[in-house]
Amino acid sequence: PAEAADDNGRLRRLGRALGRDFPENALRLDAAREGFRVTGFAGLPTFHRGTSAGVHLAVNGRPVRDKLLLSAVRGAYADVVPSDRHPVLFLDVACDPRLVDVNVHPAKSEVRFRDPALVRGLVVSGLKAALAEAGHRATTTGGARTLEAFRAVFSGAGNAHAPMRPDLPETSAWDAPLTGFDARPQQGFADFAASSADARAHLAEPSPDALDRPLGAARAQLHETYIVAQTKAGVVIVDQHAAHERLVYERLKAERAKSGIASQPLLLPEVVELDPVDADRLNAASDDLATLGLRLEPFGPGAVLVREAPQQLAGGNLQKLVRDVADALAEHGTAGSLERRLDHVLATMACHNSVRAGRRLRPEEMDALLREMEITPNSGQCNHGRPTYVELKLSDIERLFGRR
Template sequence: MAQANPNMMQDPPEIRQLDESAVNRIAAGEVVERPASAVKELVENALDAGATRITVDIADGGKTLIRVTDDGCGIPAAQLPLALTRHATSKIDGSDLLNIHTFGFRGEALPSLGAVGRLTITSRVPGADAAAIKVSGGQVGTVRPAALRSGTVVELRDLFHATPARLKFMRTDRAETQAIADTVKRLAMAEPAVGFTLRDMSGGGEGRVSFRADPESGDLFDALHGRLAQVLGREFAENALRIDATRDGIRLFGYAALPTYSRGAAVSQYLFVNTRPVRDKMLTGALRAAYMDVLSRDRHPAAALFVDCDPMLVDVNVHPAKSEVRFRDPGVARGLIVSALRHALAAAGHRASSTVAGATLGAMRPEPAPGPARIYQMDRPSPAAGRAAHQAQAPGFAEMADAFSGRIVAEEVPETGDADTTPAERLPLGAARGQVHENYIIAQTADGMVIVDQHAAHERLVYENLKRQMADTGIAAQALLIPEIVELSEGDRARLLEVSDELAQLGLGLEPFGGGAIAVRETPAVLGEVDVPAMIRDILDELADQGESATLRARIDAILSRVACHGSVRSGRRMRGEEMNALLREMEATPMSGQCNHGRPTYVELKLSDIERLFGRS
């Protein structure tokens, strides 16, 4: 006997309208993912209210307390109940969802928070008395008088008490606190003129201030530079390049760090669109592509970049948390980021991160003594010994102690031009004074010394020269004796043929072959023998992921880098004085010569004051 299909029902299910409380809890699942999401929504509301100072108090990672205090415009007492209803907002009028100039606009945050926690809003507008309203588990109370000088205080206690199952998915208090701190720091970078304070109230008492950023003054870049120094640290600010470029109505500004100031993970990448912090895959990929030529795959750049454009050119209404955006023309935004960053890196010339010198000095510092050292009389030099030491340092000592001298004197560098030209020591990389271990050049500058890795430096110089030659003469294509036929889907075939002209400029010649196939007739000669189907599929994967492909260019650059490595000055070769000085001068004139092809520094600069401190002379 045939059994009835369990999916077939005799009576269709009844369609019911969910009650307001259930709707708000469902919305809270999209908007309030964790305590950091609640902090983000509340701080954004404070910024939209025109606040100049914002204080965030949390306890137990935000699970038991989140309190945001601001000095903004406030909410009138009569509108407090309306603020707790869904889709009620003062940010937009609903006529145009593309022309958005505020952080918030959905009108979902406050009712969602009230549905999953115990929420209290206390606010005061100028010229009126303060008022407060409470909501717990979706049940809204009445408006009552309150005491408040100005602005708004939003207090959220016992987050997810109405949905206890969500608490099981929360991470540790420390992890949630870290996520909140990261959220506050991102918003602090977006608004340098606003003061931010984050305080941990766990355990009671007045709490502990874990982050504080005072309002910055000055022009756009001065204020932003000061705020980045507060948030990301002085080292980032010292080693960051100023970025300011515009294309087709889109402006990119901010700061990007030198390649030698890189990180092992993408934890120092902050991207903003119209001051809104976003985590956009396309923008992150553009940042990675800009540093592709100066960083190895296991290193990540550090940057704080702001994309500013007409709100009509970008859609921020594609994600409930507003963390993703969609550009009308993503190619323009991506191309602007890549070109602006590469131009800034090239303009930096031979500059390398100052942290390289700091790490070098740290490695050179002697081990501290286990206790206070005693100086005995026998350790003190006698007057006769002191006079002998001074005589030994007088002129003529080098001639009488040649066997004990380790100094290598380079040939004198002739000065060129007028009589008042700058001597070699005053040039950025100074004048070569010697070579140690047949690999490191020691140069003297006006206020210190420079140690150059001759192989890494020359490798970069040869690589840049090869790229320049290829740009001038083009990439030679090698015709295949038998064309390679690659079977693709119709969509992949069409996507590949759209960029066939760009690929032809890189030496990859292809054409349709009927059906879903393409015929590859030429490959870049510099690559030699290649696995054509695998390369085509890599290009297609990148086209699907980012809209354009840098795979072929990356392979060509990798070959040039390998050629440069084999064609550069090898470690162990002794160099004459004029050769060392010629290398230093070429480094000064070559873009990005401060790091090798893999992002490692090519030289270390030590200031005389730092060297003197090593020997206790300061």
């Protein structure tokens, strides 16, 4: 209880410095290794900003802007935050003063650790563990801000935003009795849905216990792109392509880390013609690509031969996949670690095997997607760092309609 009270107090203070939304979008971090301990609070990946002003670091309680620690933070968030955005967090590295030199910079804003690799590894692993433990959590501000925007429109000056209606003549017809109102039964919602061949919302019957789940019960699919789910506290709207892309990506990463990504030999090897530079780039990376289940061979100038493809991607458009992999290699070149470059390739592969926008899903498919999101690390954001879902609280919706 005392520790929880201390954490709540620190979060309140951090909220004053990092924004009032930070406390409800923060993850607690506490990791230790060989005389070093990292504590603090890290913002959810979807709670990011356009500058690094929200990154606050300290060593033994003294604020620093240390390059090693900043690099560790970037490395930990690299897979979940867009490259042009920055996380929001506060971290403090505690250690014996003899293990760190604080006099390497006139303003003492940088330090030199006796074992920099150990410290960097501790910060990266500690942050990644906290982010993975967060699972499907995404920032709470997206839905709230959307509702605030609606509220601003509807509560504008006077009736400036009231729906327009045509001018009607003044007549006593308003006082006449309504005729034909009971002539036939009102068309029910079920009948309406059944008779609307072009309906864009596909209704789903929720399973009895699904409302108790964090992401709720799938109720409908809108525009064959968004899944609408009902929770006990409100409504969740999921971008089906973004969510499934992340699930496939995490599945491929786990498979690679465990035993390597399984490949499937092609019955008929496929020739992919490319720009000679792209073909050379793919051939140079062929050994690394083989660990991802993609086995290529040179096939003359400006072409490669695909002999095996990742099992999960078999049957897909290999021509486009290989070209996109070549683009990913060109974009990231030799910058960063090998693992990071391969992650970019995996993200490209995941995109090719994910549920597309425009595909109609059955109710059981929608619920299965929600359930897998709940148990998959980092599923709150897509491979590009955007939210995979937003949550609208029932209390906010009720305020929007003037019920509160």
